[in-house]
Amino acid sequence: MHRTPHSSPHLRVMSVLGLLAALLLPLGMTFAPGALAAPTADPVRVMPLGDSITGSPGCWRAVLWNRLVDSGYKDIDFVGTLPPQGCGQAHDGDNEGHGGELVTNVADQNLLPGRLASTRPDIVVMHFGTNDVWSSIAPDRILAAYTKLVAQMRASNPDMRILVAQLIPMNPSSCAGCAQRVVDFNARIPGWARATGTDRSPVTVVDQWTGFSTAADTYDGVHPNASGDAKIAARWFPALSAVLDAGVPQDPGDPGDPGGDPAACTARFRAVSSWQGGYQGEVTVTNTSASAVSGWTATVVPANGARLDQLWNGSLTTAANGTATVRNAAWNGTLAPGASATFGFVATAPATAGNPAATVTCTGTTPAA
Structure with a gap:
C-alpha cells in the first residue's frame, strides 16, 4: 500500500533504479520503455464490519473514505456484500454492516466465512456488539463470538489485520441499563485483544467511546448523526492509516495470482422489491476465472430469518436452517470468462x-480436460 505524501518501498526501488540508469546511460546502455516501471499491487481491501451503525447508512464510512483519499491513500478498496446506502457524498460504499445483527448470532450461525470468501479482505474494521449489549448478552459470550470471528478471518487470510472498536456510547430511551453495559463491555476489550492478537495478525483496539456524546452525536441515543459520523471517522483514521503505512501482505490466493487456486466465480445479491413479509431478490453469478465454466452453484444465506420460497433460472435446495443452494439451469450453466448469469x-x-439482505457465494465447474 502506498500513500502519495510518503516514500514507499516501490518509490525507494525506483530511486535506486533511477540512479543506476544515470550511471549507465553515459556508457551507452539504455533501458526498454517501461523497464523502470514500479511494480503494481492489488488495492488493499478493507471490510467495514458491524451492524446498522456501520451499514445503514453508516456515513462515517464515507467520511473516512474521503479522508483517506484526500490524504493520499489511493490503492484502497472498501469491500462487503452490501452496497452503498446513500450519505450524499461520493465514496466506496461496499460494506458488511447488517442492520439489527448480533455478533453472537453471526458467530453461532457461521455467517462470516461466506462473506469473507466473497470479498477477501486484507483488513477488517469492526464496530460490532451494540445489539448484543442492548439484548443483555453477557460480555463473556460477546467476546467468545469475537474470538470465533477472528479465527474465521485468519482462516480466510492468515495475515489479516483487525481493528476492533470500543463501542460508541448508547443511551436509548427504552434501555435504562444500556449506557453502563457499554462501559462494562468496553472495559473488557483491551484485555481480550492482547490475548487474541498475534505478530502475524495483530488486533488493534480503537477507542470510539471517549469523547462521544449520545446527546450531541446521535439522533436517537444509538445511531450517529453527522457530528457522530465525523468523530467515528476521526478515530478510525489514524489506526487504519498506521496499518496501511506499515504495509499489508497481499493474499497469495487471490484470483489470477500465478500458481494460485483461482475462484471460478463471484456472486452478488440485489433486492428488486420488498413488501411486508417478503421481498424479491436477484443474484448475479459472474465467471471471474480465465477459463470457461461448464456449471455453477450459488449459496444464498438470507438475513434476519428470511427464507427462499420461489426461484427461477436455476434449481433450488433449501436446508433446515434456511441456507439455499442454487444450481444452474440447463441453459445458463456455461459461462465464458467474464460472462454472467x-x-x-x-x-x-x-x-x-428490516431491509432485505443476504450473503451469497458461488463455485464453478470447469469443463473436463
Missing part, C-alpha cells in the same frame, strides 16, 4: 426483518 427468487421474511 442471473437467477431470481421470492423470499418470505418476518415482519420485523
Whole structure:
C-alpha cells in the first residue's frame, strides 16, 4: 500500500533504479520503455464490519473514505456484500454492516466465512456488539463470538489485520441499563485483544467511546448523526492509516495470482422489491476465472430469518436452517470468462426483518480436460 505524501518501498526501488540508469546511460546502455516501471499491487481491501451503525447508512464510512483519499491513500478498496446506502457524498460504499445483527448470532450461525470468501479482505474494521449489549448478552459470550470471528478471518487470510472498536456510547430511551453495559463491555476489550492478537495478525483496539456524546452525536441515543459520523471517522483514521503505512501482505490466493487456486466465480445479491413479509431478490453469478465454466452453484444465506420460497433460472435446495443452494439451469450453466448469469427468487421474511439482505457465494465447474 502506498500513500502519495510518503516514500514507499516501490518509490525507494525506483530511486535506486533511477540512479543506476544515470550511471549507465553515459556508457551507452539504455533501458526498454517501461523497464523502470514500479511494480503494481492489488488495492488493499478493507471490510467495514458491524451492524446498522456501520451499514445503514453508516456515513462515517464515507467520511473516512474521503479522508483517506484526500490524504493520499489511493490503492484502497472498501469491500462487503452490501452496497452503498446513500450519505450524499461520493465514496466506496461496499460494506458488511447488517442492520439489527448480533455478533453472537453471526458467530453461532457461521455467517462470516461466506462473506469473507466473497470479498477477501486484507483488513477488517469492526464496530460490532451494540445489539448484543442492548439484548443483555453477557460480555463473556460477546467476546467468545469475537474470538470465533477472528479465527474465521485468519482462516480466510492468515495475515489479516483487525481493528476492533470500543463501542460508541448508547443511551436509548427504552434501555435504562444500556449506557453502563457499554462501559462494562468496553472495559473488557483491551484485555481480550492482547490475548487474541498475534505478530502475524495483530488486533488493534480503537477507542470510539471517549469523547462521544449520545446527546450531541446521535439522533436517537444509538445511531450517529453527522457530528457522530465525523468523530467515528476521526478515530478510525489514524489506526487504519498506521496499518496501511506499515504495509499489508497481499493474499497469495487471490484470483489470477500465478500458481494460485483461482475462484471460478463471484456472486452478488440485489433486492428488486420488498413488501411486508417478503421481498424479491436477484443474484448475479459472474465467471471471474480465465477459463470457461461448464456449471455453477450459488449459496444464498438470507438475513434476519428470511427464507427462499420461489426461484427461477436455476434449481433450488433449501436446508433446515434456511441456507439455499442454487444450481444452474440447463441453459445458463456455461459461462465464458467474464460472462454472467442471473437467477431470481421470492423470499418470505418476518415482519420485523428490516431491509432485505443476504450473503451469497458461488463455485464453478470447469469443463473436463
